[in-house]
Amino acid sequence: MTHFAANSPHARDIATLVHPGTNLRKHIEVGPTIVSRGEGIFVSDDSGRTFLDGGAGLWCASLGFGNERLARVAYEAIRNLGYYHLYRHASNEASIDLAEKLLSIAPVPMSKVLLQSSGSEANDTAAKLVWYYWNAVGKPEKRKLIARRQAYHGSGIASVSLTGKPEFHAAFGLPLPGFLHTEFPHHYREGLPGESEEAFSTRMADALDRLIEAEGPETVGGFWAEPVMGAGGAVLPPKGYFEKIQAVLKKHDVLFVADEVICGFGRTGNWWGSQTFGLQPDLISCAKALSAAMQPISAVLISERIYQAMLTQSDRLGAFVHGYTYAGHPVAAAVALETLKIYEEMGIVDHVRALEPVFLKELSDLPRHPLVGDARGCGLIGGIEIVADKETRAIHDKALDVPGRIDRHARDQGLILRFVGNRIAFSPPLVITAEQIGDMMARLRRALDATADELARG
Ligand SMILES: Cc1ncc(COP(=O)(O)O)c(C=O)c1O
Numbered sequence: 001m002t003h004f005a006a007n008s009p010h011a012r013d014i015a016t017l018v019h020p021g022t023n024l025r026k027h028i029e030v031g032p033t034i035v036s037r038g039e040g041i042f043v044s045d046d047s048g049r050t051f052l053d054g055g056a057g058l059w060c061a062s063l064g065f066g067n068e069r070l071a072r073v074a075y076e077a078i079r080n081l082g083y084y085h086l087y088r089h090a091s092n093e094a095s096i097d098l099a100e101k102l103l104s105i106a107p108v109p110m111s112k113v114l115l116q117s118s119g120s121e122a123n124d125t126a127a128k129l130v131w132y133y134w135n136a137v138g139k140p141e142k143r144k145l146i147a148r149r150q151a152y153h154g155s156g157i158a159s160v161s162l163t164g165k166p167e168f169h170a171a172f173g174l175p176l177p178g179f180l181h182t183e184f185p186h187h188y189r190e191g192l193p194g195e196s197e198e199a200f201s202t203r204m205a206d207a208l209d210r211l212i213e214a215e216g217p218e219t220v221g222g223f224w225a226e227p228v229m230g231a232g233g234a235v236l237p238p239k240g241y242f243e244k245i246q247a248v249l250k251k252h253d254v255l256f257v258a259d260e261v262i263c264g265f266g267r268t269g270n271w272w273g274s275q276t277f278g279l280q281p282d283l284i285s286c287a288k289a290l291s292a293a294m295q296p297i298s299a300v301l302i303s304e305r306i307y308q309a310m311l312t313q314s315d316r317l318g319a320f321v322h323g324y325t326y327a328g329h330p331v332a333a334a335v336a337l338e339t340l341k342i343y344e345e346m347g348i349v350d351h352v353r354a355l356e357p358v359f360l361k362e363l364s365d366l367p368r369h370p371l372v373g374d375a376r377g378c379g380l381i382g383g384i385e386i387v388a389d390k391e392t393r394a395i396h397d398k399a400l401d402v403p404g405r406i407d408r409h410a411r412d413q414g415l416i417l418r419f420v421g422n423r424i425a426f427s428p429p430l431v432i433t434a435e436q437i438g439d440m441m442a443r444l445r446r447a448l449d450a451t452a453d454e455l456a457r458g
Contacts, residue, residue, distance in 0.1 A: 205241075227279060
């Protein structure tokens, strides 16, 4: 039974909506937080409380909340056309302009762009393209796809099968067969005592090599990785990791798909996380900050090697039979294009690089707090490890619900945090200022202090 007044938005929400990532039973009792307005890096709920959103929504509201300029672009795009598709040779100028722009800023030479509406769709599409490629070149048995444990690549049937989080699979009878997971490259958690990051990376690459050998390299088609693992807890790759991993992929002729859904468009201090960490992908999926999250849009960037194989399939089979009604949506494409213009005008890469030392300094001070075991980041993404014991790195007893306590105290401080297990993942809107970073971290420290006091009181 809900205790909200009948006909209140809260009661109507409970009566009608299913919320992702939400305990549905608990939701009936606690109800929704109705976010009604946003400005800059802050959002307000319907009771008038204002929060600094340390996660930019879901890692995506790169320009913050509310945007007059993008609203005008969307308005004009709806007035002029509103909708058309890209099927059967149809096109629209916004999609052409956007594709051209994306190819011009791609981290490695890319040949073509396939547009969709979400990160999950982009990764589902990329999975199909890997299969399409190997079919085209006469190696249809190269079908198995490998991602990392704790990776998140989406909730579609293929993208969630790539996802390496057991809770996303258990009750759905997933992952699909042929989706495999290799080691979680989280040095702080998974490293052996005294093991250097380089040695750890070698061990990670050896594990991938062994997995491919065991499965048979002739059956493995693609490998997925985010430059920085977002929903894995904002985990940075250990030193040398991608160099060693890519050597293994080359050795076995496995295609590399970079999931830039979080890292793309400035987040790591370059246009792409692939530039920050030296990735040479064959396919790139991107979304989120592509439109500053103001419109649902995603893209897969396709290398010439793969495009040439797609062309030969058209010669053999006719049409490329993959697509979505909203692929190349002219309103979403126009907003994305304008977003990229805004990034260029504000010098997004320089802006993030200028703020990075401020953000990293704040992070590096955090382990002095009794609850923080480790904190690191790059650009404007960072992960904080909450521990019960710094020496052993043990985490708190689940029954204490320490993340829940920190979350409550942070909300009291007007701060929205994103938790991944015992980790806090920061990805504030990229328009944040140095002063606001200081404010965000001061709110966090007060929430940590309040939690530590509460735990000490038992
Ligand atoms: C790295 C990564 N890939 C893919 C996705 C899925 O994107 P979407 O939720 O737009 O389907 C996400 C979402 O958080 C993500 O973080």
